[in-house]
Amino acid sequence: MKIGFIGAGKVGTAMGVYLKEKNYNILGYYSRTYESAQNAAALTNSNASIKLESLVKNSDLLFITTNDDEISNICNRLLDEGLINEEKIVVHMSGADSSKILEKLKKKGCYIYSLHPLQSFADIKSAVKDLQHTVFSLEGDKEKIKVIEDILKTTGNKYFIIQTEQKALYHVAACVVSNYLVSLLDYGLSIFETIGIDKDKGYKALYPLIQGSIENIKNLGTSKALTGPIARGDVNTIEKHIEALKNINPxxxxxxxxxxxxxxEVAQKEKLKNLEKIDKLKKIMKGCNYE
Ligand SMILES: NC(=O)c1ccc[n+]([C@@H]2O[C@H](COP(=O)([O-])OP(=O)(O)OC[C@H]3O[C@@H](n4cnc5c(N)ncnc54)[C@H](OP(=O)(O)O)[C@@H]3O)[C@@H](O)[C@H]2O)c1
Incomplete structure (x- = not known):
């Protein structure tokens, strides 16, 4: 099975290197700039295509690893320029879109998939290393899904299959956990800044606490991992927090x-069962958007 990549950025290049290491046949790359295609081809001992046509024609499995906004453009190009005329497996790796974005290719006999690595890749080198421990989600046509599953089994990556219509919610969850965690840390560090602890120092000081919480979640699950004043039902402490924050930033x-x-709500599942305290805490939080 010959594998071609359209889009020689971080993910396309790293995925090619990763698959090559596992003895897959990487045919080559086409990218917006020939320079990127050449770089990826050199790293995978494959070919850089100046023209999209030759790469598409000779690939059995095509990865579209452009930035998300370009995926449908590539799809249109493949059709408008008559580049796809036979059965191919076409996979994109975006978390935001489902395989539906490739729907038009089905009329040419293609099988379409989205294969998303639950990982944040900053550069090619670290991405190749990180890929080994990355869990993937996969959705798309039933007929050839085994081909992609076999790749993941060969590379030793864990994966789960989701329904096409679940992709948006799946991506919400991934973004909340990854991106909102960053905002949450920025929020805490900004409060530190108001008392003269800069963000760098603050982060280093808080890191063991963050790490401890992550470890606890890993070992116990979220409900049992929760500690702190809400889990203990310390109503007075929470009142003091509110008082302290009131004067700083609404x-x-x-x-x-x-x-x-x-x-x-998390505390109620395991740690906090005293209804009077739950009621008092909820009254304190009154007026919030979550109610
Ligand atoms: N980075 C992550 O953490 C991550 C994680 C999970 C999934 N993903 C997904 O992986 C995909 C690729 O992301 P990335 O981080 O690798 O992005 P990236 O580093 O910006 O690479 C995108 C590549 O697409 C190429 N490209 C853009 N328009 C093109 C076109 N019309 N024709 C051919 N090539 C084109 C660019 O080529 P040139 O270099 O030649 O300009 C660029 O190298 C996206 O769908 C993204 O959502 C990324």
């Missing part, structure tokens, strides 16, 4: 209350 107070409400 937006931070809103955020505190919204996350506080969400935290009460």
């Amino acid at each position: 937006q931070w107070l809103d955020m505190y209350k919204t996350l506080g409400f969400a935290t009460i």
